Amino acid sequence: MSVKVAVIYYSATGNVHALARAVAEGAEKAGAEVRLHRVPELAPDDAIDANPAWRTHVEASKQMDVATLEDLKWADAYALGSPTRYGNVAAQLKQFIDTTGGLWQQGVMADKPATAFTSAHNTHGGNESTLLALYNSFHHWGSVIVSPGYTDTAVYAAGGNPYGAAHAGVNGSPEEHTLAAARYQGERLATIARHLKAFRTS
Numbered sequence: 001m002s003v004k005v006a007v008i009y010y011s012a013t014g015n016v017h018a019l020a021r022a023v024a025e026g027a028e029k030a031g032a033e034v035r036l037h038r039v040p041e042l043a044p045d046d047a048i049d050a051n052p053a054w055r056t057h058v059e060a061s062k063q064m065d066v067a068t069l070e071d072l073k074w075a076d077a078y079a080l081g082s083p084t085r086y087g088n089v090a091a092q093l094k095q096f097i098d099t100t101g102g103l104w105q106q107g108v109m110a111d112k113p114a115t116a117f118t119s120a121h122n123t124h125g126g127n128e129s130t131l132l133a134l135y136n137s138f139h140h141w142g143s144v145i146v147s148p149g150y151t152d153t154a155v156y157a158a159g160g161n162p163y164g165a166a167h168a169g170v171n172g173s174p175e176e177h178t179l180a181a182a183r184y185q186g187e188r189l190a191t192i193a194r195h196l197k198a199f200r201t202s
Helices: 015-029 045-049 052-060 069-074 091-097 101-106 127-141 153-157 176-201
Strands: 004-009 033-038 077-085 113-120 166-168
Touching: 004 015, 004 069, 004 091, 004 176, 015 033, 015 077, 015 113, 015 166, 015 176, 033 069, 045 052, 069 101, 077 091, 077 127, 077 176, 113 127, 113 176, 127 166, 153 176
Parallel strands: 004 033, 004 077, 077 113, 113 166
Antiparallel strands: none
16 A cells, blocks of 8 residues: 655755655655655845855755645655754744644644654754654644654664654764664654555555
8 A cells, every 4th residue: 555755854954855865765665655845944045155054055955846735635644854943943844834723623634644853963962852842743733653763773873863863963964874764764654654544444
């Protein structure tokens, strides 16, 4: 049984973008149809221009499809990604989440599996609190939270974060072990989504 997975993310300098691609690859490996969409950039140009890596990524990602609420209607499962902002979700992704009230009232996201991934500059720069903040939204949506837990060796190799794939930007771009954990997370999400969908239709 085929499932549809929406991978929706915000990335400033490209680290969360790399994780999002890996999550999408994992979901596709499990047979899912995937939409990989970014949310719009909200920061002013002077802030972006102050960080060359930020400006570079903004220019490089202009051709990426932009997420809409239609993606949430379409999908059987969700993977949301955000860099940390003071240990919380970046405003760009939060703004998108804040527009979902109408869909929430309709129960669109209810009973659908959801997971999250993130990146902070430092190892302890708020990765876990950002993931938990995203999971708070999933609780309100009535979604079924699918964290990676300690269910695969890829999680341990990437530092052992049971809440979701997380990257420390101080180490540069995400390394292969971190991307492998993100791929596993996407594969796990799609697999559980397929099981839930089969159960509902049986």
